[in-house]
Amino acid sequence: MPSDDVSRSSPSVRASCRSCWLAAPGLLWMALFFLVPLLLVFAISFASRGTYGGIVWEFTWANYLDLLHPLYGKILGQSLWYATLTTAICFVLGFPLAYVIARSPARWQPVLLLLVMLPFWTNFLVRTYAWMIMLRHDGLANNLLLALGLIAEPLELLYTPTAVVIGLVYGYLPFMVLPLYVAVERLDPVLVEAAWDLYASRWAVFTRVVVPLTMPGIVGGCILVFIPSIGSFITPDLLGGARSMMIGNLIQHEYLVVRDWPLGSAVSFVLMAIVMAAVFVYYRQASSADGPLEGR
Amino acid sequence: MKQRSVGLKAVSLLSMLFLYGPIVVLVLYSFNAAHLSMAWRGATLKWYAALVHDEALLAATANSLFIALVSTIGATGLGGLIALGMEQMSHRRQQLLEGSLVLPLVIPEVMMGVALMLLFVMFKMPLGLTTVILGHIVFNIPLVTIMIRTRLRKLDPLLREAAADLGADSWQVFRYVSLPLLRPAIWGAVLVAFTVSLDDFLVTFFTAGPGATTLPLKVYSMIKSGVTPEINALSALLLVVSMMCVAGSLYLQRREV
Numbered sequence: 392m393p394s395d396d397v398s399r400s401s402p403s404v405r406a407s408c409r410s411c412w413l414a415a416p417g418l419l420w421m422a423l424f425f426l427v428p429l430l431l432v433f434a435i436s437f438a439s440r441g442t443y444g445g446i447v448w449e450f451t452w453a454n455y456l457d458l459l460h461p462l463y464g465k466i467l468g469q470s471l472w473y474a475t476l477t478t479a480i481c482f483v484l485g486f487p488l489a490y491v492i493a494r495s496p497a498r499w500q501p502v503l504l505l506l507v508m509l510p511f512w513t514n515f516l517v518r519t520y521a522w523m524i525m526l527r528h529d530g531l532a533n534n535l536l537l538a539l540g541l542i543a544e545p546l547e548l549l550y551t552p553t554a555v556v557i558g559l560v561y562g563y564l565p566f567m568v569l570p571l572y573v574a575v576e577r578l579d580p581v582l583v584e585a586a587w588d589l590y591a592s593r594w595a596v597f598t599r600v601v602v603p604l605t606m607p608g609i610v611g612g613c614i615l616v617f618i619p620s621i622g623s624f625i626t627p628d629l630l631g632g633a634r635s636m637m638i639g640n641l642i643q644h645e646y647l648v649v650r651d652w653p654l655g656s657a658v659s660f661v662l663m664a665i666v667m668a669a670v671f672v673y674y675r676q677a678s679s680a681d682g683p684l685e686g687r
Numbered sequence: 688m689k690q691r692s693v694g695l696k697a698v699s700l701l702s703m704l705f706l707y708g709p710i711v712v713l714v715l716y717s718f719n720a721a722h723l724s725m726a727w728r729g730a731t732l733k734w735y736a737a738l739v740h741d742e743a744l745l746a747a748t749a750n751s752l753f754i755a756l757v758s759t760i761g762a763t764g765l766g767g768l769i770a771l772g773m774e775q776m777s778h779r780r781q782q783l784l785e786g787s788l789v790l791p792l793v794i795p796e797v798m799m800g801v802a803l804m805l806l807f808v809m810f811k812m813p814l815g816l817t818t819v820i821l822g823h824i825v826f827n828i829p830l831v832t833i834m835i836r837t838r839l840r841k842l843d844p845l846l847r848e849a850a851a852d853l854g855a856d857s858w859q860v861f862r863y864v865s866l867p868l869l870r871p872a873i874w875g876a877v878l879v880a881f882t883v884s885l886d887d888f889l890v891t892f893f894t895a896g897p898g899a900t901t902l903p904l905k906v907y908s909m910i911k912s913g914v915t916p917e918i919n920a921l922s923a924l925l926l927v928v929s930m931m932c933v934a935g936s937l938y939l940q941r942r943e944v
Contacts, residue, residue, distance in 0.1 A: 414772025417765035424825045428802035487698035512933040514886045517922040521709035622795025639797040
């Protein structure tokens with residue numbers, strides 16, 4: 392690399408980039424402990440399992456074909472279902488919240504947003520555990536429902552798919568609220584007023600004015616909720632039963648219990664493919680966000 | 688407009704209750720004298736007292752603090768250097784790096800955990816405190832880089848150019864201009880990295896060996912072996928600690944230059 396001392400006078404137009412090398416140690420670290428391990432998982436997903444759980448380096452598609460087995464298909468399917476349901480519920484709960492925050496007095500907005508985000512920054516295990524207490528047979532949820540007369544006897548809530556979805560919604564609701572808040576904040580209230588003045592129904596105002604104009608936030612929020620939901624481990628592990636297993640639990644099971652690393656690796660890559668697809672959708676809508684609606 | 692938003696406000700209030708209800712219940716029950724039932728039997732601090740006498744728990748706390756401290760120092764150094772190094776790169780390279788640094792933040796943590804475990808096992812590294820620290824640095828580097836970069840971009844380039852025009856070399860520009868301006872962002876990143884490391888369960892779960900039990904691993908095994916009042920007390924403590932760390936970090940980041 393040629394050294395040019397003249398460039399010292401204007402650091403921003405330096406041609407040879409000596410300071411770029413500052414990034415090298417950190418990037419090397421990421422390559423060694425992030426990229427290499429991922430490639431290793433990828434390679435192993437095409438290997439086969441040895442008799443005692445080791446790895447035999449023979450190329451095979453068998454691990455991916457094994458995933459077509461109904462048992463794995465069911466886990467994959469219900470993971471997608473729980474994640475989708477979680478995303479939908481987060482939207483229903485998160486939209487009003489984001490709307491109210493974005494339309495509240497300016498000095499309250501940061502405080503309200505902080506209140507939404509704060510639980511997210513606390514220990515995930517602890518937050519999930521809190522729901523174990525809530526959903527127990529003699530927990531608060533059952534006591535509340537009994538007191539309100541909605542049920543005659545306690546429901547079995549803990550260790551069910553319902554508990555898993557409640558836990559996921561609880562864990563990732565803040566991810567929905569933030570992008571929606573940004574989108575609603577940019578939405579000109581005059582446009583909504585105009586729709587009301589033109590006698591649009593409540594539903595028409597929402598579906599034909601608010602939703603199209605906040606679409607980037609809606610897509611962003613949904614994907615930010617979907618990604619961690621589909622890859623979750625703790626929530627289904629603690630709140631779900633044996634039959635509400637998700638992909639993350641299957642990976643852990645294959646690696647640590649069955650010790651079938653090649654199959655576990657194949658499952659990991661299927662999960663990664665789903666997540667990458669979601670990330671792709673996210674970036675595509677982010678880059679097309681400068682459409683006519685944004686240019687107002 | 689006022690009447691129309693009453694429904695929205697009601698749903699928002701319910702969502703807020705939903706977010707804070709379980710946390711409040713958990714903290715309240717950590718003071719409940721009853722051993723097994725959910726019924727209230729008067730307030731007590733005995734579950735907190737029991738924590739102090741739990742040797743295994745204290746060892747796990749020490750492990751957690753040590754791992755968080757070392758991995759925070761490592762990640763802040765390496766991640767901060769990436770942020771500084773990226774400054775002078777071409778626009779395309781910056782975008783490429785930014786994109787790749789998001790990857791560790793979006794891929795499922797369970798996958799990062801098993802990948803690291805595979806690496807360590809295949810290269811015959813014994814699982815223990817060292818492997819956990821190596822892993823924690825991996826997920827903290829992108830966080831630190833992104834936070835410091837956000838601040839770097841807000842800095843007025845004229846300040847640095849002025850210093851350079853006055854004869855400061857690039858080290859002096861960094862030491863006496865950029866660094867003081869970056870200090871709040873760096874401390875903010877330190878607090879976030881520390882909190883994330885302290886709270887991490889999954890990467891630790893896969894990379895920790897015997898003798899490297901951390902607080903979250905201990906909480907997990909306590910929960911798995913049955914709900915006890917001690918967990919409530921421990922959980923309440925963890926909640927308070929992470930909320931304080933986050934509040935501190937936000938305060939530092941929001942402070943004006």
